[in-house]
Amino acid sequence: MEEPHTYFLSDVITHDGPMNILNLIHVTAAQAFYRWALREIDPLHPDLPRILLRQQALADKERRLWPGQHRASAG
Secondary structure, eight states, rough: OOOOOOOOHHHHHHHHHHHHHHHHHHHHHHHHHHEEEEEEEEOTTTTTTHHHHHHHHHHHHHHHHTTTTHHHHHH
16 A cells, blocks of 8 residues: 655745645645545445546656655566
């Protein structure tokens, strides 16, 4: 399981201000929701591919918003 990223308020404010703070809150909450959904959902559920795609889209959004903050994937 991937550990949550640590963000500092100064990192967020220096880019685009309040909108980045709102985007950070959105991405963090959505990622937590989708992690929970994957733990709870039946592996054969028809919405599983959609959940996985949404999780990837959120990870991409996070990398676009804070390009210096993401970690290189291991593996």
